[in-house]
Each structure stands twice: as structure tokens, then as C-alpha cells.
Amino acid sequence: MDEPLNLVLFSGTDDKLQAAAVLAAGAAALGRPVNVFLQYWALDAFRTARIGRDHGLAPEAGPEGRAHVVALASAGQQPWAEILRQAKEIGSVDIQACSLSMDLLAIEQSDLDPLVDGVEGVTAFYLSAGAGQIVFV
Amino acid sequence: MRDALVDARGLSCPMPIVKTAQAVKTLASGQRIEVWATDPGSVKDFAAWSKATGNPIVEQSVDGGVFRFVLARK
Numbered sequence: 001m002d003e004p005l006n007l008v009l010f011s012g013t014d015d016k017l018q019a020a021a022v023l024a025a026g027a028a029a030l031g032r033p034v035n036v037f038l039q040y041w042a043l044d045a046f047r048t049a050r051i052g053r054d055h056g057l058a059p060e061a062g063p064e065g066r067a068h069v070v071a072l073a074s075a076g077q078q079p080w081a082e083i084l085r086q087a088k089e090i091g092s093v094d095i096q097a098c099s100l101s102m103d104l105l106a107i108e109q110s111d112l113d114p115l116v117d118g119v120e121g122v123t124a125f126y127l128s129a130g131a132g133q134i135v136f137v
Numbered sequence: 138m139r140d141a142l143v144d145a146r147g148l149s150c151p152m153p154i155v156k157t158a159q160a161v162k163t164l165a166s167g168q169r170i171e172v173w174a175t176d177p178g179s180v181k182d183f184a185a186w187s188k189a190t191g192n193p194i195v196e197q198s199v200d201g202g203v204f205r206f207v208l209a210r211k
Contacts, residue, residue, distance in 0.1 A: 022150060022151050025151045025152075025154075025155050026150075026151045026154065028155075028158075029151060029154045029155055029157075029158040029186060030185075030186065030189045030190065031189065031190060072149065075147065075149075076147050076148065076149075077148075077149045078148075078152060083151075083152070083155070086152075086155050086156075086159070087155065089159060090155060090158040090159050090162070091158075
């Protein structure tokens with residue numbers, strides 16, 4: 001289980017970020033390294049000023065899907081940022097911002113939540129990913 | 138007999154495993170941890186986690202929708 005799990009997060013809605021955080025935490029619990037590369041709207045959601053906000057859901061959720069998501073949150077499901085924080089405590093989870101997306105959205109590293117470890121380009125991400133699969137969310 | 142307890146009742150996947158992984162780190166080899174969980178994926182998840190990490194499940198039961206596991210740190 002030493003191959004890293006490599007997650008490219010593109011979507012910035014809470015459902016997709018939640019699903020990605022669950023994948024990351026599960027891998028971390030198994031002792032598998034996790035590399036997360038934040039692009040576009042996922043990166044935007046990691047701004048310190050926005051990370052705790054409601055980021056909406058994917059369009060296919062609809063009103064019924066939203067009701068299910070709200071019910072699970074009310075029952076005590078941890079938000080995705082908290083799951084990622086705990087994943088970092090138990091394992092090796094490296095979260096990097098895509099430098100192109102930083103330019104695109106005019107984000108400085110100081111604007112980002114401390115969950116984000118740094119900024120890198122896609123080449124550096126591929127190097128970290130090694131032979132492990134890359135999952136795009 | 139247990140050295141630590143993780144009450145993960147009401148927590149959804151993957152938090153029972155995450156909390157257990159956190160707690161196991163504080164134990165010495167051979168010490169035991171008891172976990173209570175209500176997540177229906179727990180049975181398969183704890184079996185998989187035990188296999189992958191080498192921390193054996195020494196007891197397991199279910200009572201009224203609560204899954205109980207006792208694991209030993211390898």
C-alpha cells in the first residue's frame with residue numbers, strides 16, 4: 001500500500017470536496033501517502049476567508065440531494081476541511097495549490113488556509129505522484 | 138480489558154477509522170483499544186484496516202446496531 005493516492009481537486013462544491021476528503025482520510029488511515037493538487041474552484045474553496053462557507057452542491061444533487069446532505073451534516077458529519085485536518089494528523093497528506101490556478105484566481109499563498117502546504121506546478125505534482133494513480137474530482 | 142476507548146457512535150465513514158488510527162498511536166505494543174461504531178461500513182472497514190496495518194482484531198461483537206471492536210497494537 002505504499003503507492004501514493006493522488007487526488008486532483010477541481011470542483012469546489014461541498015459534496016465533491018467531502019467525497020475527496022473521505023478518500024484522503026481512508027488512505028491516510030491505511031498508511032498510504034496522499035498528494036492533493038488543488039485547481040480552479042477547489043482551490044478557491046481553500047481560501048481562509050471562504051473555507052467555512054457553504055460552497056453549494058453539484059447540479060445533480062437537486063433539492064432532494066441537498067436535503068440528504070443537510071440531514072447528514074445535522075447528524076454530526078464532520079465538514080470536509082475538518083476531515084482533511086484529521087487525515088493530516090494520522091498520516092502523510094500533502095496539499096499543494098496549482099500555481100496556474102493561483103494566477104488565474106489572483107490568490108496569494110497568504111490567502112489560503114493552513115491546510116495548504118505549498119504552491120507547485122503540475123510537473124512537481126507528477127513527480128510526487130510517481131507511479132500511483134491520479135484521481136480527478 | 139482495554140487501555141483506550143474510542144466512542145465513534147454516530148460518526149460517519151471514515152471517522153471511526155480515523156479516530157482509531159489517532160488513538161492507536163498513543164498505545165504501546167500489545168495494548169488494547171476498544172471501539173464503538175454505528176457506521177454500517179465499520180465491519181468491513183475495520184477488517185481491512187486491521188489487515189493493512191497489522192493491528193489484530195482480538196474481539197468483535199454487535200449489539201443493537203452498535204459494532205464493538207477490540208484491537209491490539211502490533
